[in-house]
Amino acid sequence: MSTIHGTIKVVIADDHEIFRDGMRIMLQKQQDIQLVGEAGDGRELIDQVKKLQPDIVISDVKMPRMDGAAATRHLVEHYPHIGIIALTMFDEEDLIIDMLEAGAKGYLLKNADKNEIVDAIKSVYDQQPYYCRHTSHKLAEMVAxxxxxxxxQQVKPEFNDRELEIIRHICDGLTSKQIGERIFLSVRTVEGLRMKILEKMEVKNTAGIIIYAIKNNLYTPERI
Incomplete structure (x- = not known):
C-alpha cells in the first residue's frame, strides 16, 4: 500500500555526465522528488550520501574506482534506511544480481521511461522491491x-486454485488473452485476477510475479 509522499531526496551515480543530465532534467519536473546530488563513481557516491543523506540512491552497476555493488555494500552497512536502485544495460544480468545481493532494493534498465523511473523511486521509498518492466524470463529466474x-511478509498470502493456475501460466510467459483461452475465462476476468495476485504478492508487474512465485515455491522453472 502506497504512503503519502513528501519530497523524496535522490542521489544519482553514473559515470556518463550526459545520462546524469537527462535524469536531472526529468526529475526536476517531479513535484515530490528532488535530485539533491550526483556522483561519477562509487567513491564519490559514498561521499555524496554521507553529506546529503538522501532517501533513494540510483546507481549504475559499472563505474570507475568503485563499482555499484561495492558502493551498495558500504551504503547498506552504514545507511541501511536508504533505498538503492541499480541502473543497468539490458545485457548485464550478472551485475544486477550482484547489486541485489549487495542490498539494492530494485533495478532499472537505462532505457526505462520517465513513468517507470518515478514508479521505481516511489516503490522503493515505500519499502517495496522494484523489478524493471522489461525484465526477461531469464533474468527473473536468476533473481529468484x-x-x-x-x-x-509477516503473514503469507493464501492463493486459491484458480489464482495458482494463473500464476503458473504467467510464469510460463502467457498473455492474459492466452490464459483466458486456455482456462475459458474472459480477458477482463483474467486481468482482474492478475491484479488481485499483484496485490497479494505486493509486487508491481509480471517480473515481480515470476520472482515471488519461484522464491515461494509456487512455480518451478523447467530450466535448471
Whole structure:
C-alpha cells in the first residue's frame, strides 16, 4: 500500500555526465522528488550520501574506482534506511544480481521511461522491491534463485486454485488473452485476477510475479 509522499531526496551515480543530465532534467519536473546530488563513481557516491543523506540512491552497476555493488555494500552497512536502485544495460544480468545481493532494493534498465523511473523511486521509498518492466524470463529466474529476498511478509498470502493456475501460466510467459483461452475465462476476468495476485504478492508487474512465485515455491522453472 502506497504512503503519502513528501519530497523524496535522490542521489544519482553514473559515470556518463550526459545520462546524469537527462535524469536531472526529468526529475526536476517531479513535484515530490528532488535530485539533491550526483556522483561519477562509487567513491564519490559514498561521499555524496554521507553529506546529503538522501532517501533513494540510483546507481549504475559499472563505474570507475568503485563499482555499484561495492558502493551498495558500504551504503547498506552504514545507511541501511536508504533505498538503492541499480541502473543497468539490458545485457548485464550478472551485475544486477550482484547489486541485489549487495542490498539494492530494485533495478532499472537505462532505457526505462520517465513513468517507470518515478514508479521505481516511489516503490522503493515505500519499502517495496522494484523489478524493471522489461525484465526477461531469464533474468527473473536468476533473481529468484539468488540470495535476494525482499518478500518478508509477516503473514503469507493464501492463493486459491484458480489464482495458482494463473500464476503458473504467467510464469510460463502467457498473455492474459492466452490464459483466458486456455482456462475459458474472459480477458477482463483474467486481468482482474492478475491484479488481485499483484496485490497479494505486493509486487508491481509480471517480473515481480515470476520472482515471488519461484522464491515461494509456487512455480518451478523447467530450466535448471
Amino acid at each position: 534463485r539468488s540470495k535476494f529476498n525482499p518478500h518478508r
